[in-house]
Amino acid sequence: MIIGANLPNMPWQDRPEGCKDPVWRYSNNPIVKRDQIPSANSIFNSAVVAKDGAFVGVFRSDDKCMEQHLFLAKSENAIDWDIEPDPLPLYNEKDECVGVACGYDPRVCWIEDRYYVTWCTQFEGYHGATIGVAYSYDFKKFYRLQDAFLPYNRNGVLFPKKINGKFMMFSRPSDNGHTPFGDMYLSESPDMEHWGYHHHVMNPTGWSWTKVGAGPIPIEIDEGWLLIFHGVGTTCNGMIYSIGAAILDKEQPWKVKYRCKPYILHPTEIYECVGDVPNVCFPCATLCDAETGRIAIYYGAADTVVALAFAQVDELVQYIKDNAM
Amino acid sequence: MIIGANLPNMPWQDRPEGCKDPVWRYSNNPIVKRDQIPSANSIFNSAVVAKDGAFVGVFRSDDKCMEQHLFLAKSENAIDWDIEPDPLPLYNEKDECVGVACGYDPRVCWIEDRYYVTWCTQFEGYHGATIGVAYSYDFKKFYRLQDAFLPYNRNGVLFPKKINGKFMMFSRPSDNGHTPFGDMYLSESPDMEHWGYHHHVMNPTGWSWTKVGAGPIPIEIDEGWLLIFHGVGTTCNGMIYSIGAAILDKEQPWKVKYRCKPYILHPTEIYECVGDVPNVCFPCATLCDAETGRIAIYYGAADTVVALAFAQVDELVQYIKDNAM
Amino acid sequence: MIIGANLPNMPWQDRPEGCKDPVWRYSNNPIVKRDQIPSANSIFNSAVVAKDGAFVGVFRSDDKCMEQHLFLAKSENAIDWDIEPDPLPLYNEKDECVGVACGYDPRVCWIEDRYYVTWCTQFEGYHGATIGVAYSYDFKKFYRLQDAFLPYNRNGVLFPKKINGKFMMFSRPSDNGHTPFGDMYLSESPDMEHWGYHHHVMNPTGWSWTKVGAGPIPIEIDEGWLLIFHGVGTTCNGMIYSIGAAILDKEQPWKVKYRCKPYILHPTEIYECVGDVPNVCFPCATLCDAETGRIAIYYGAADTVVALAFAQVDELVQYIKDNAM
Amino acid sequence: MIIGANLPNMPWQDRPEGCKDPVWRYSNNPIVKRDQIPSANSIFNSAVVAKDGAFVGVFRSDDKCMEQHLFLAKSENAIDWDIEPDPLPLYNEKDECVGVACGYDPRVCWIEDRYYVTWCTQFEGYHGATIGVAYSYDFKKFYRLQDAFLPYNRNGVLFPKKINGKFMMFSRPSDNGHTPFGDMYLSESPDMEHWGYHHHVMNPTGWSWTKVGAGPIPIEIDEGWLLIFHGVGTTCNGMIYSIGAAILDKEQPWKVKYRCKPYILHPTEIYECVGDVPNVCFPCATLCDAETGRIAIYYGAADTVVALAFAQVDELVQYIKDNAM
């Protein structure tokens, strides 16, 4: 059902007995603690991919100055991560270093011949957050391209292949603060630097009545694209970030075939409810095994740590369809 | 001192040794967990009454779509609750089903010959929250009446008998959001459908400087009505909902004889401080035994679970008088 | 087409040459200046009715302390008004004076055997604005009844006769400030003191995207009720109050048969655009002549003065139908 | 000094005696009144160009429903305008009509072989304002292209020729309301549909401390591009829109060579200070005569009418340099 590679060494735990939810947590969460590298105030909202039989990742760590950078990491089992102590340097196409990767909420996507990293960049000439883009052939040296969009924008998420000959990127237009609104859009590019044909994908509604944005790279399945996303509701004591799911049309992925009405994960554990930003589950990556249909979801918890959850693709797709809006 | 029925099988625990507070918590809180029914995101702010030697209740559960409904429940001991999996259907007086009970924060009150449920209803033709009213003779079939007031209103709480020939209902006029203000009012009705003679009862002040609204059905005592209510203060990190108490005049219950200056319960336990809305204790019902003067207070904690606390009526009344504003 | 009395001595000016608008202004506006009585800061948002061959009115004047009171006035021609220098005293049904009429935005309605005044009352025991009600048999002595609704409410406007045996009153539920929202509702009462059966009538939309509330007493016409109302939009420099029109069902007047999509009057004249609150046209009363179909609309301008405009009922009704939403 | 065509029949008045300002108003302002077409509430913020010895324009008119559309207009003298009564229809490249042009604040720019109209479009599938683009070869039939950017964006203004082989467009990223912030950016496109290489041009500062956005199409001069723009400051009574000027680098027009520290026009006349939005001067177009260096600036006043002002290019450029930040 998943169209993609097999990944038999991805992390996995079977569904706990008695649990009927479509997604369940790893029993030893969080997998990355807030202080795993010396400079870190917190490590969360991070992206991982399989590479050469092992795993690599781009991690968000806010340091004790509350500055936000991206860090490379590697792991044999995708659970225990070895994170670089220094932020990721970026290069231009003349091979000159143009500084380290400042910003937050990275995603990583393999397209055709290279890895692309997209993240939310800020405070660099522009006067607001927007989507940074860089690529690497080897996950060692990263070349920075033009930022994708005008500010204010967040949550740029690429598709793992071109559609109709174009790159496709989700984003969530924002404002210059904590943004009490936000729809998910999809844009097209012939060259990864000029973007147009901006399609509206999803509006905030139901449990995600405040804002909604893409999460991990969409997973190609038989009947379209499986999208895991974050949605936000607001109480008198602040925002709650939960995780939702939908299935998009394969050729016109701005068309939502099924949007799951209930959330699929919500902050209930102490490491999700207590931390720098209470009540946050924010998904940034998945690992999938096409053969077994296993999905591992990596999500930031409470803007403080990295946690892991699991789903079985057939069950999750069925759940989305059974509970579609 | 309590004027009412005996209820020897109500839940009870003696005051813990060393505790000098007028109200103390049940040692095994919360009594209802957030996921007790499969669809539930949370179960809280719920009302219970004694019936035929056992107990019935109307429970608020927000589902995983964050939609809010009322659910019937029953219990032998008023601690372990068997909650219906589906929301409560409502009927009109022609015995036609008019949908399920959408909304939140129910209260249940027996008056004369039937049970009345009042709750905060929303999103149904009206463009704002107001007070829904339904009645049942048997706690099986509920007939919906006209909503009591114009929006925006919340926390409609009935008196257990007519006063001067009229039904009496508290409410807390609100706005269309999280409402950073709110006084408690009392209104009169000859017929439970037309309301007038709106009396101001209590303003926000002291620990409840933001807003104040009625809680459980008032308890008739020798010298008036014992009112347990919620009050809200606001810090830089949001609102805190605590529980207060007052004694009202018996014939003119909009007159406050004694208003207890300190709160009687405040969020301090982990299940009150951590959850969908941190720092909330929200009382919706009591059970009382006239003979022993025992009171069991049911309150929602952190907008997530149901908890239970106890008081002895004579001590609580004395505490209110000793600490009156 | 107007169902009602003839009023041949009402003010009138023919439509100016070249004008194609459904409503046109009196050429000598404003008819009441801000300082017509010595204590006045401003005189505006006032109501007039015909009486005994002449005219009487209840005027809003804010004094130089910015306190808001109601004042009686009389006029031979309904243009030149003689306003009492002191606020209107109110009596209870024991004929005791209970103070003067504090508040704003009065309307006057003759029903069956007496005049009713409704207005927005504030700062009197209640802790927010709501609808005051008083009646008079002779327009000399006014008896105050219970306030109609719980706060926060404004723009209470009665129907000139009972419908299905009940009094009917519009209102616009509000909050405790300048209220950036507001729908029009209609409530029923058997006795002018207890109100229920609250119907939603109109939501803010189009040019009145912020809030919408009833204006003058509705005018009975062949095919229902002609309602003139105020609507409010918001720019980066504040609110604009314009005047709209609709036709309501005769028996179920909460049903809108036609709602005119364009406004019928908008602040464009200097006395409407400049004053204590710039850009306000706020209608509070009409005079009508059934035989000729003439309508005179009295409206407050810029929260500072009283102005007058005219319409022909058949043209206005046709305009509403031709431009219905 | 102006690089462009001669336009001897453009409107002109010499500087009034005694006036030392770099820009002066037309003595018969406003040139277009708010009610010049029957449906109009207001006509303002409009763009004009020379064509075939006469003049054409795209005008913004808000109708009495407060809906915003674009309207074609023509004029012999560029002062007295004949505005079409119906909104401008748009076509797709299959020559099918795709509706009328909804939105506001149009600009018109001739590039190479056709006229481009850009405007702020809203409420059309997207959930926020962004930049609409259409073109016409004859100013009769307009073909709509993809919207240029993701929402929320306003004030899209094209350059009159490609630079380094690319189309260039200013814009001012915004939020979903009245936007209390805003910088001017410049983006590049190979094809007028995909945009990238977003350059920051100007930040709010000085008299325009709230936001700043491009105005008319930039004027090519010997030493770069003469840019007239709007800037906004905020007082306790709302926003003030004034007009500023700058000179940009010719090849890298996101580089500001001189930014004039004082404004060049500010709301002081009654038609600029009183209207639907008081205190607004908003420039959308210029006409220029290369031979004489005359510039006529068309600007909306008070979001209500169209006004005209004049400048001499050499004086204005000198003023900018003498008063550069």
Next chain:
Amino acid sequence: MIIGANLPNMPWQDRPEGCKDPVWRYSNNPIVKRDQIPSANSIFNSAVVAKDGAFVGVFRSDDKCMEQHLFLAKSENAIDWDIEPDPLPLYNEKDECVGVACGYDPRVCWIEDRYYVTWCTQFEGYHGATIGVAYSYDFKKFYRLQDAFLPYNRNGVLFPKKINGKFMMFSRPSDNGHTPFGDMYLSESPDMEHWGYHHHVMNPTGWSWTKVGAGPIPIEIDEGWLLIFHGVGTTCNGMIYSIGAAILDKEQPWKVKYRCKPYILHPTEIYECVGDVPNVCFPCATLCDAETGRIAIYYGAADTVVALAFAQVDELVQYIKDNAM
């Protein structure tokens, strides 16, 4: 009744016939237009004093960059003012120039042997508005002292003599924006540089429900100090600044003997209602003639121009007493 010098050449107009107000406007207002000096955007909120048989003043002018400076001015008749084209330079006590006087809303006060200027200073090392202080023996060279208070503060107004051996200064503590609150305080200083004994004088109430601050230097009269002040109310369309009056205790001037309940001047004229900030009358200075009891009040109008009004001291004092709160 006024304790002070005679000033027979001060400006004066008798009360207009029919006028019963305690204060009346000069018939040729405004006396200073917005563009009287070439650099000016506006000239308003300015202070004047008598000197050597003529008059001098410190004027606020905001230039076309919207930068705020103080300017010296002189006049033979106190109506026609000759304003310096350049801002006032300030010196330290070593006679070094320390820059020009940036800021706004100056007051001028003669105490013992010199003139003191106080004004609202901003953006100079401090990160918020506070009270600047300078003195001059000859009104030519001004020596700057330490700022009086911590930010955020505005409207520092001195008493014309020491009381109990100390300098006395009013101020209105503020925030870092347009400040929707504000009480008037009075502070004491032994040396004009260290301040303590901060007394609360007046709170916002009635027509000045938002904030209240001192205006001109208090006028010594037989029974205390006559204080003219500004007060601010807020409508849905912004703030209104009006002028009030009070009488303070002579020895303990923080004690209010009489506070006039109505305002004494309110924006009603076009030059007060239309301008950069509509609806502002802001008094900064008076001239008085002890013999005749004449008072001329200088006030800024609409944050744009300077206007003049008159009062007779005995009438004004009587009006305050007759209308005291």
Next chain:
Amino acid sequence: MIIGANLPNMPWQDRPEGCKDPVWRYSNNPIVKRDQIPSANSIFNSAVVAKDGAFVGVFRSDDKCMEQHLFLAKSENAIDWDIEPDPLPLYNEKDECVGVACGYDPRVCWIEDRYYVTWCTQFEGYHGATIGVAYSYDFKKFYRLQDAFLPYNRNGVLFPKKINGKFMMFSRPSDNGHTPFGDMYLSESPDMEHWGYHHHVMNPTGWSWTKVGAGPIPIEIDEGWLLIFHGVGTTCNGMIYSIGAAILDKEQPWKVKYRCKPYILHPTEIYECVGDVPNVCFPCATLCDAETGRIAIYYGAADTVVALAFAQVDELVQYIKDNAM
């Protein structure tokens, strides 16, 4: 390196093995629980000093009415505190009791011959928070002086000796609410009652981007003053209070020699992240031993309890220098 007394009996724990942070927590935190005295809702943000071989303190406790008072306490080991059950009474210099100490966030400072207490006082004649000052020779009877500054002000912190003959006090000017801004200032006084020469010390930046205020009494060290302070950042779910450090110039202590870019303590423990105000570490006092260079930091946690942390002066100073901005 610390210039001051030896205090060998101060609390101490060595740095935990493996810990590399400059500050570490006491293993048995919190040292004072929220309910240690019967009336208390919470006890936090409190100040301690050594006295006569033991320790005394002034503690903040909010009672169950949420009223804030100061309480005296004493301790043999500075960990186990015996807190008075009743608030601290204050006297005037005539030895008359003037009430108990209302307010919050006390600091205690020995200067020359007596102890000074400074705290944030409110609701006492003044209409906003400011800095209360009292002194005691014996820590038994406290004499109240004039409040130091005009409202709105918080976090008044004295230096332990006069500098250039003047008392020195930090403060953080505020507004009338939760204050989303705030710089640290330093003021001078000849007499502890009149204050002037207000110097700006630190602005919000980096992790403390919202506001920044002084913490404990500065510690004199060889090269200046070691200042521990609180700084506040804001997320979508509220404010986070962390602890920072800096070194100030000895003679001109408003000059910051080194400001440590990272925080030195941040809320990560459950008692810091959960409570009445989640995510707060707020330092109010230190104890130091000059000989060993040991520092014990007392800080409030979550506005609920008192906690303790430790540092070694040489390491902390080095850390500040190594990580200076």
